[in-house]
Each structure stands twice: as C-alpha cells, then as structure tokens.
Amino acid sequence: MLCAPLVCALLLLVLAALAGCQQPSGADGDGDGDARPTTPAPVPTQASGYGVVFLGIDECSSFGRESFTEVPCTSERAAARVIARHDGRAGEGRPCPATTDFVLHISEQRPSADEDGDGAVPQGYACMRNLEPPHPGDPGGGGGPRTIVGDCVYGAGAGEVRETACAGPSGGPSGGRAPEYQVTEAVVRRSDCPASTELYVQLGGPQPVGCARPL
Template identity: 60%
Template sequence: MEKRRVVRVSRALLPVVAVLAVAACRPSVDTPSGPPGGGPASSGHGAEFLGPSDCSSRGEAFREVACGSEKAVARVLARHTGVPRDGPACPPPTDFVLHISAGGPSAPRGYACMRNLESPHPGDPGQGGGPLTVVGDCVHSVREGEVRETACDGSGELPPEFRIGSAVARRTLCPGATDLYVHLGGDSPVGCARRV
C-alpha cells in the first residue's frame, strides 16, 4: 500500500487561511545494493547506475535497462547523491523518487527522480501524486491542522477542497481571495490556493 503524504497546517490571519508544509519527496522503494556476489549494481547501460536519462524496469527490484527495451518503464530525470531531505529537489514532472543503496563505485548512495515512460503521470499538476506539490495541485483536509494532496478530478481517495492557482515569493503577493497558503519551496515558495 502506497504511503500518502500528510502535511500539517496551522490557521493564520483569516479563519479559512492556513499554511501547508510539504515534504520534499514522498517515500519510495529502495533499489537492491547490487547483484549476488558483491559486484556493482549497474547493468552497464550508463557510466553511473541509473544516471540521468537512463531507464529502469519495475518489479520486485528496479533494474537499469536500455530505454528501447520492452522492460523499460521509467526514465531518470535527475540523479543526486545523499538523501532527498538534504539534497536538491526533484524536477516538477517527477512521478516518483527511487532511493538507491550503495553498491560499488558505479552506484553511490543517492536518489533518482523518475518519470514513467507512459501514463499515468502522478507528478503532473492535479494528478494527486508525485514527490512535489506544484501549481495546479489540489489538497484535502484529513483532520484539524492536516491536509493531503489529492487528484483534482475527484478520482483520488479524497475529494479536492483547495487548488493551488499560483506561486509567489511571499504571502502578501497572493490574491486577496486566497483561502490557503501552501509552502512549495524554491524561488516562489508560497502557493496561493482557493477552495474548489
């Protein structure tokens, strides 16, 4: 069962206006540390295991495969060492984050920002998934002080209550009709959301 991102909100200024803090990346699946025998995890398709533009299969374990292979299901948009909370954020079209265990010199510990080769794309605005909350996404209150990202078309587990219409540098730049302030990060860290 996929873990859902739950974030805390706090009421401020207007009765219906709140702040939404969003985790940088959603928990995802770890890759194996390497094949039996202790060799590197890379299959030789790139200089680095699941480096930028490389492709992976999906199943019990993620494997690097040629992007033209019938087994290829996702492409690496960006690859970083370390852990998501300490490193750069994934690009906005990221569908999921793959945590990579150390497995020899070609597979240092890190994370890969992945995009499915075919639909669905949960990281796209309004789809209710992905590791980032972006302009066009919707959220739903799950209890007092907490909201969760959900699909804007109502197909998710929870119906949408607010939609992020724009991103600005600070709260005072949001439109007057803003009902929820959403922390997005980056150069425009405040998302201005309205009730739907």
C-alpha cells in the same frame, strides 16, 4: 665556398639541426621512436543508455519502486526514465524537477557496473518520469514528490493538507479523497497571494508559498 675550418664546422652543425627539425615524424615509421600517432579516447555518451552510469540521466529502470534494476530504455521491461540524479538523501539534497512522478532512493551498493569503475555506487536518489501515462507528477495528477501550481489538496487535520487528484476520487493515487483546494499561484510571501486565497500551501523552492483557492 671558402671558410675557416671552425666556421665551416659551425655551419655544418646548423644545417644538420635545420634538417632534423624539418624531418616529418609520426606513423611513417621513419621517426626516432618517441613520436606516436594519437587517437582521441572514446567518450561515453548517454545515448548508450545503459551501464555507463548507474541510473544516470536519461537512463531507464524496470517496474517496481522497492526492487528495481537499470534496463535499456528500448527494453519491454523499461517503466520510467531518470530526469535528474543527485547524491545523498532526497530530503537533504536538491529538489526533483516539478513534474517528477516518483523518486527512487538508491542505497550505497557495490554492483558490477558503476560510475567510476571502483565497484561502488554512492547513496543517492533518481527523479523518475513514467514512460507512459499516468503521470501523477503533472499539475493536478494527485501525486509526485512535490506540490506544484495546478495541484489539488484536501485537509488532513492538524493544519496539514495532502495532495489528491483534481479529477476527483477516481482520478489519482490518493485513496479516493475529493479535492477541496487548488493551488493557483506560487509566490515568495503570503502577502503576495491574491485576495481569493483561503489556504497557504508550503511548496519549497524560490517561491515557497502556494496560494490555494477553494473548489
């Protein structure tokens, strides 16, 4: 092909550029040193169940509510599972799920394993569910951090009520008190309770009024 010297030089430059764009790069060792094979970083999953997050959701704690440790859920020491985890103080933060058996209050500390590797665990609380019965947080169970529909209460004086097991004095952790009322509904306003209601119980949440009938 005949062409002027300047035109030929330009054609050669274009062909060279096209050849460079089509040259494969990667793990073949023929690249220019800038292209590197990429491998996705491993993502910690809660299936590991231990050590990724200090008492994260679905992880387990040992026996004891005053002194506890995080243990694998398959361990013979495992007693309860975390069903929700929040920062801050329990009385000021989000409520635990309705069937929580008990709450572990986590003080700010500096263990060897924590959320982000900075050597600190912030103050928070873990909502716990026992791995095996009894479950005081279940309706009528006589315990748990929340009063829910199905729970029973007794008058504690001065306009207060306390939760007790619906099964009777031997049915829960309430110190042997017999139930006097049972919460049958949760509503927004007292006026929404049925006519059989004789006691209003503060529940909290979007339906804060518990309608209780005598037993």
